[in-house]
Amino acid sequence: MKVLLASRNAKKLGELRRILESAGLDGIRVLGLADVPEFPEAPETDPTFEGNALAKARDAFAATGLPSVADDSGIAVDALNGMPGVLSARWSGAHGNDPANLRLLLGQLRDVPDDRRGAAFVCAAAFVAPGGVEAVVRGEWRGTIRREPAGTNGFGYDPIFQPEGRDVTSAELSPEDKDELSHRGQALRLLLPHLREFARPRAR
Known part of the structure:
Protein backbone atom coordinates (compact mmCIF):
# COMPACT_ATOMS: atom_id res chain seq x y z
CA MET A 1 0.00 0.00 0.00
CA LYS A 2 1.29 3.46 -0.91
CA VAL A 3 1.09 6.31 1.58
CA LEU A 4 2.08 9.85 0.66
CA LEU A 5 4.04 11.96 3.13
CA ALA A 6 3.32 15.52 2.02
CA LEU A 20 6.90 2.07 10.15
CA GLU A 21 9.63 -0.55 9.88
CA SER A 22 10.16 -0.69 13.64
CA ALA A 23 6.39 -1.12 14.10
CA LYS A 56 -1.66 19.79 3.95
CA ALA A 57 -2.86 16.20 4.32
CA ARG A 58 -6.26 17.07 2.81
CA ASP A 59 -4.62 18.82 -0.16
CA ALA A 60 -2.33 15.85 -0.78
CA PHE A 61 -5.16 13.33 -0.61
CA ALA A 62 -7.42 15.40 -2.86
CA ALA A 63 -4.68 15.78 -5.47
CA THR A 64 -3.41 12.20 -5.52
CA GLY A 65 -6.08 9.95 -4.05
CA LEU A 66 -3.41 8.38 -1.86
CA PRO A 67 -3.74 8.05 1.90
CA SER A 68 -1.72 11.04 3.03
CA VAL A 69 0.30 12.04 6.08
CA ALA A 70 1.39 15.61 6.71
CA ASP A 71 2.99 17.37 9.63
CA ASP A 72 3.53 20.89 10.85
CA SER A 73 6.19 21.42 13.45
CA GLY A 74 8.20 24.11 15.10
CA ILE A 75 9.77 25.32 18.30
CA ALA A 76 7.94 27.13 21.08
CA VAL A 77 10.27 29.15 23.30
CA ASP A 78 9.07 29.99 26.80
CA ALA A 79 10.84 33.36 26.97
CA LEU A 80 9.18 34.36 23.67
CA ASN A 81 5.67 33.42 24.82
CA GLY A 82 5.62 30.31 22.67
CA MET A 83 7.06 31.84 19.53
CA PRO A 84 8.29 31.21 16.84
CA GLY A 85 5.64 28.45 16.94
CA LEU A 102 19.04 30.13 14.22
CA ARG A 103 20.94 33.40 14.30
CA LEU A 104 17.80 35.43 14.85
CA LEU A 105 16.52 33.21 17.66
CA LEU A 106 19.89 33.12 19.42
CA GLY A 107 20.11 36.89 19.13
CA GLN A 108 16.66 37.31 20.66
CA LEU A 109 17.69 35.10 23.59
CA ARG A 110 21.17 36.55 24.05
CA ASP A 111 20.37 38.20 27.40
CA VAL A 112 18.03 35.46 28.66
CA PRO A 113 19.63 33.55 31.59
CA ASP A 114 20.15 29.81 31.38
CA ASP A 115 17.33 29.01 33.80
CA ARG A 116 14.79 30.75 31.56
CA ARG A 117 15.75 29.21 28.22
CA GLY A 118 13.12 26.46 28.27
CA ALA A 119 11.47 25.43 25.01
CA ALA A 120 9.53 22.64 23.36
CA PHE A 121 9.59 21.18 19.91
CA VAL A 122 5.97 20.66 18.82
CA CYS A 123 4.67 18.50 15.98
CA ALA A 124 1.11 17.96 14.79
CA ALA A 125 0.67 15.10 12.32
CA ALA A 126 -2.44 14.45 10.27
CA PHE A 127 -3.66 11.42 8.32
CA VAL A 128 -6.33 11.64 5.62
CA ALA A 129 -7.50 8.55 3.76
CA PRO A 130 -10.42 7.16 1.73
CA GLY A 131 -13.73 6.72 3.47
CA GLY A 132 -13.63 10.04 5.25
CA VAL A 133 -10.81 8.98 7.56
CA GLU A 134 -9.12 11.94 9.24
CA ALA A 135 -6.92 11.97 12.32
CA VAL A 136 -4.75 14.65 13.90
CA VAL A 137 -2.29 13.99 16.73
CA ARG A 138 0.32 16.04 18.60
CA GLY A 139 3.75 15.37 20.08
CA GLU A 140 5.87 17.65 22.29
CA TRP A 141 9.55 17.41 23.27
CA ARG A 142 10.78 19.59 26.13
CA GLY A 143 14.28 20.97 26.46
CA THR A 144 16.34 24.15 26.55
CA ILE A 145 17.95 26.44 24.01
CA ARG A 146 21.74 26.28 23.88
CA ARG A 147 23.82 29.42 23.37
CA GLU A 148 25.82 27.92 20.49
CA PRO A 149 24.87 25.36 17.79
CA ALA A 150 26.30 21.84 17.99
CA GLY A 151 25.83 18.74 15.85
CA THR A 152 25.06 17.96 12.23
CA ASN A 153 22.51 15.12 12.42
CA GLY A 154 19.40 17.25 12.31
CA PHE A 155 17.85 20.25 10.61
CA GLY A 156 15.98 23.39 11.58
CA TYR A 157 16.55 24.27 15.24
CA ASP A 158 18.05 20.87 16.16
CA PRO A 159 21.59 22.24 16.67
CA ILE A 160 20.50 24.59 19.47
CA PHE A 161 17.89 22.38 21.20
CA GLN A 162 19.09 20.30 24.15
CA PRO A 163 16.45 17.75 25.18
CA GLU A 164 15.59 17.28 28.83
CA GLY A 165 17.77 14.61 30.42
CA ARG A 166 20.45 14.84 27.73
CA ASP A 167 23.77 16.67 27.60
CA VAL A 168 23.83 16.92 23.80
CA THR A 169 21.68 18.71 21.25
CA SER A 170 19.04 17.10 19.11
CA ALA A 171 21.46 17.39 16.17
CA GLU A 172 24.00 15.26 18.07
CA LEU A 173 21.61 12.35 18.64
CA SER A 174 21.63 9.26 16.45
CA PRO A 175 18.64 8.89 14.11
CA GLU A 176 17.39 6.00 16.23
CA ASP A 177 17.54 8.00 19.48
CA LYS A 178 15.86 10.96 17.82
CA ASP A 179 13.06 8.76 16.46
CA GLU A 180 12.45 7.49 20.00
CA LEU A 181 12.44 10.87 21.72
CA SER A 182 11.42 13.54 19.25
CA HIS A 183 8.16 15.42 18.87
CA ARG A 184 7.78 14.10 15.32
CA GLY A 185 8.55 10.54 16.37
CA GLN A 186 5.91 10.81 19.10
CA ALA A 187 3.31 12.17 16.69
CA LEU A 188 4.01 9.65 13.94
CA ARG A 189 3.76 6.77 16.39
CA LEU A 190 0.36 8.09 17.49
CA LEU A 191 -0.75 7.73 13.86
CA LEU A 192 0.25 4.06 13.68
CA PRO A 193 -3.21 2.70 14.63
CA HIS A 194 -4.67 4.57 11.65
CA LEU A 195 -1.94 3.42 9.29
CA ARG A 196 -2.50 -0.18 10.38
CA GLU A 197 -5.87 0.04 8.62
CA PHE A 198 -3.91 -0.10 5.34
CA ALA A 199 -1.29 -2.77 5.99
CA ARG A 200 -0.95 -6.01 7.88
CA PRO A 201 1.75 -6.12 10.58
CA ARG A 202 4.81 -8.20 9.82
CA ALA A 203 4.73 -11.65 11.40
CA ARG A 204 6.73 -11.71 14.62
Whole structure:
Protein backbone atom coordinates (compact mmCIF):
# COMPACT_ATOMS: atom_id res chain seq x y z
CA MET A 1 0.00 0.00 0.00
CA LYS A 2 1.29 3.46 -0.91
CA VAL A 3 1.09 6.31 1.58
CA LEU A 4 2.08 9.85 0.66
CA LEU A 5 4.04 11.96 3.13
CA ALA A 6 3.32 15.52 2.02
CA SER A 7 6.93 16.66 2.27
CA ARG A 8 10.08 16.99 0.19
CA ASN A 9 12.27 16.69 3.27
CA ALA A 10 14.35 13.53 2.89
CA LYS A 11 15.00 13.34 6.63
CA LYS A 12 11.28 13.38 7.41
CA LEU A 13 10.71 10.63 4.85
CA GLY A 14 13.48 8.56 6.40
CA GLU A 15 12.02 9.08 9.86
CA LEU A 16 8.55 7.86 8.87
CA ARG A 17 10.01 4.87 7.04
CA ARG A 18 12.09 3.87 10.08
CA ILE A 19 9.09 4.20 12.42
CA LEU A 20 6.90 2.07 10.15
CA GLU A 21 9.63 -0.55 9.88
CA SER A 22 10.16 -0.69 13.64
CA ALA A 23 6.39 -1.12 14.10
CA GLY A 24 6.34 -4.04 11.68
CA LEU A 25 4.32 -2.22 9.02
CA ASP A 26 6.31 -3.41 6.04
CA GLY A 27 3.23 -3.40 3.79
CA ILE A 28 3.37 0.37 3.41
CA ARG A 29 5.50 2.15 0.83
CA VAL A 30 6.11 5.77 1.78
CA LEU A 31 6.23 8.29 -1.07
CA GLY A 32 7.21 11.96 -0.88
CA LEU A 33 6.01 14.91 -2.91
CA ALA A 34 8.90 14.40 -5.32
CA ASP A 35 7.40 10.99 -6.21
CA VAL A 36 4.00 12.29 -7.39
CA PRO A 37 2.94 14.87 -10.00
CA GLU A 38 3.12 18.42 -8.70
CA PHE A 39 -0.06 19.98 -7.39
CA PRO A 40 -0.87 23.39 -5.91
CA GLU A 41 0.13 23.51 -2.24
CA ALA A 42 -1.83 25.97 -0.14
CA PRO A 43 0.21 28.27 2.13
CA GLU A 44 0.36 27.42 5.82
CA THR A 45 -1.93 30.13 7.14
CA ASP A 46 -3.64 28.41 10.08
CA PRO A 47 -2.59 29.73 13.51
CA THR A 48 -2.20 26.18 14.86
CA PHE A 49 0.11 23.28 14.04
CA GLU A 50 -2.93 20.99 13.87
CA GLY A 51 -4.76 23.15 11.35
CA ASN A 52 -1.77 23.40 9.04
CA ALA A 53 -1.03 19.67 9.18
CA LEU A 54 -4.63 18.74 8.39
CA ALA A 55 -4.83 21.23 5.51
CA LYS A 56 -1.66 19.79 3.95
CA ALA A 57 -2.86 16.20 4.32
CA ARG A 58 -6.26 17.07 2.81
CA ASP A 59 -4.62 18.82 -0.16
CA ALA A 60 -2.33 15.85 -0.78
CA PHE A 61 -5.16 13.33 -0.61
CA ALA A 62 -7.42 15.40 -2.86
CA ALA A 63 -4.68 15.78 -5.47
CA THR A 64 -3.41 12.20 -5.52
CA GLY A 65 -6.08 9.95 -4.05
CA LEU A 66 -3.41 8.38 -1.86
CA PRO A 67 -3.74 8.05 1.90
CA SER A 68 -1.72 11.04 3.03
CA VAL A 69 0.30 12.04 6.08
CA ALA A 70 1.39 15.61 6.71
CA ASP A 71 2.99 17.37 9.63
CA ASP A 72 3.53 20.89 10.85
CA SER A 73 6.19 21.42 13.45
CA GLY A 74 8.20 24.11 15.10
CA ILE A 75 9.77 25.32 18.30
CA ALA A 76 7.94 27.13 21.08
CA VAL A 77 10.27 29.15 23.30
CA ASP A 78 9.07 29.99 26.80
CA ALA A 79 10.84 33.36 26.97
CA LEU A 80 9.18 34.36 23.67
CA ASN A 81 5.67 33.42 24.82
CA GLY A 82 5.62 30.31 22.67
CA MET A 83 7.06 31.84 19.53
CA PRO A 84 8.29 31.21 16.84
CA GLY A 85 5.64 28.45 16.94
CA VAL A 86 3.96 27.98 13.54
CA LEU A 87 6.30 30.65 12.15
CA SER A 88 9.42 28.63 12.97
CA ALA A 89 10.41 27.81 9.38
CA ARG A 90 10.18 31.46 8.31
CA TRP A 91 11.13 33.22 11.55
CA SER A 92 13.85 35.25 9.83
CA GLY A 93 11.58 36.13 6.89
CA ALA A 94 12.74 33.59 4.29
CA HIS A 95 11.08 30.17 4.46
CA GLY A 96 13.49 27.36 5.31
CA ASN A 97 16.60 29.51 5.88
CA ASP A 98 17.86 27.49 8.84
CA PRO A 99 21.08 29.46 9.51
CA ALA A 100 19.23 32.79 9.50
CA ASN A 101 16.47 31.42 11.73
CA LEU A 102 19.04 30.13 14.22
CA ARG A 103 20.94 33.40 14.30
CA LEU A 104 17.80 35.43 14.85
CA LEU A 105 16.52 33.21 17.66
CA LEU A 106 19.89 33.12 19.42
CA GLY A 107 20.11 36.89 19.13
CA GLN A 108 16.66 37.31 20.66
CA LEU A 109 17.69 35.10 23.59
CA ARG A 110 21.17 36.55 24.05
CA ASP A 111 20.37 38.20 27.40
CA VAL A 112 18.03 35.46 28.66
CA PRO A 113 19.63 33.55 31.59
CA ASP A 114 20.15 29.81 31.38
CA ASP A 115 17.33 29.01 33.80
CA ARG A 116 14.79 30.75 31.56
CA ARG A 117 15.75 29.21 28.22
CA GLY A 118 13.12 26.46 28.27
CA ALA A 119 11.47 25.43 25.01
CA ALA A 120 9.53 22.64 23.36
CA PHE A 121 9.59 21.18 19.91
CA VAL A 122 5.97 20.66 18.82
CA CYS A 123 4.67 18.50 15.98
CA ALA A 124 1.11 17.96 14.79
CA ALA A 125 0.67 15.10 12.32
CA ALA A 126 -2.44 14.45 10.27
CA PHE A 127 -3.66 11.42 8.32
CA VAL A 128 -6.33 11.64 5.62
CA ALA A 129 -7.50 8.55 3.76
CA PRO A 130 -10.42 7.16 1.73
CA GLY A 131 -13.73 6.72 3.47
CA GLY A 132 -13.63 10.04 5.25
CA VAL A 133 -10.81 8.98 7.56
CA GLU A 134 -9.12 11.94 9.24
CA ALA A 135 -6.92 11.97 12.32
CA VAL A 136 -4.75 14.65 13.90
CA VAL A 137 -2.29 13.99 16.73
CA ARG A 138 0.32 16.04 18.60
CA GLY A 139 3.75 15.37 20.08
CA GLU A 140 5.87 17.65 22.29
CA TRP A 141 9.55 17.41 23.27
CA ARG A 142 10.78 19.59 26.13
CA GLY A 143 14.28 20.97 26.46
CA THR A 144 16.34 24.15 26.55
CA ILE A 145 17.95 26.44 24.01
CA ARG A 146 21.74 26.28 23.88
CA ARG A 147 23.82 29.42 23.37
CA GLU A 148 25.82 27.92 20.49
CA PRO A 149 24.87 25.36 17.79
CA ALA A 150 26.30 21.84 17.99
CA GLY A 151 25.83 18.74 15.85
CA THR A 152 25.06 17.96 12.23
CA ASN A 153 22.51 15.12 12.42
CA GLY A 154 19.40 17.25 12.31
CA PHE A 155 17.85 20.25 10.61
CA GLY A 156 15.98 23.39 11.58
CA TYR A 157 16.55 24.27 15.24
CA ASP A 158 18.05 20.87 16.16
CA PRO A 159 21.59 22.24 16.67
CA ILE A 160 20.50 24.59 19.47
CA PHE A 161 17.89 22.38 21.20
CA GLN A 162 19.09 20.30 24.15
CA PRO A 163 16.45 17.75 25.18
CA GLU A 164 15.59 17.28 28.83
CA GLY A 165 17.77 14.61 30.42
CA ARG A 166 20.45 14.84 27.73
CA ASP A 167 23.77 16.67 27.60
CA VAL A 168 23.83 16.92 23.80
CA THR A 169 21.68 18.71 21.25
CA SER A 170 19.04 17.10 19.11
CA ALA A 171 21.46 17.39 16.17
CA GLU A 172 24.00 15.26 18.07
CA LEU A 173 21.61 12.35 18.64
CA SER A 174 21.63 9.26 16.45
CA PRO A 175 18.64 8.89 14.11
CA GLU A 176 17.39 6.00 16.23
CA ASP A 177 17.54 8.00 19.48
CA LYS A 178 15.86 10.96 17.82
CA ASP A 179 13.06 8.76 16.46
CA GLU A 180 12.45 7.49 20.00
CA LEU A 181 12.44 10.87 21.72
CA SER A 182 11.42 13.54 19.25
CA HIS A 183 8.16 15.42 18.87
CA ARG A 184 7.78 14.10 15.32
CA GLY A 185 8.55 10.54 16.37
CA GLN A 186 5.91 10.81 19.10
CA ALA A 187 3.31 12.17 16.69
CA LEU A 188 4.01 9.65 13.94
CA ARG A 189 3.76 6.77 16.39
CA LEU A 190 0.36 8.09 17.49
CA LEU A 191 -0.75 7.73 13.86
CA LEU A 192 0.25 4.06 13.68
CA PRO A 193 -3.21 2.70 14.63
CA HIS A 194 -4.67 4.57 11.65
CA LEU A 195 -1.94 3.42 9.29
CA ARG A 196 -2.50 -0.18 10.38
CA GLU A 197 -5.87 0.04 8.62
CA PHE A 198 -3.91 -0.10 5.34
CA ALA A 199 -1.29 -2.77 5.99
CA ARG A 200 -0.95 -6.01 7.88
CA PRO A 201 1.75 -6.12 10.58
CA ARG A 202 4.81 -8.20 9.82
CA ALA A 203 4.73 -11.65 11.40
CA ARG A 204 6.73 -11.71 14.62
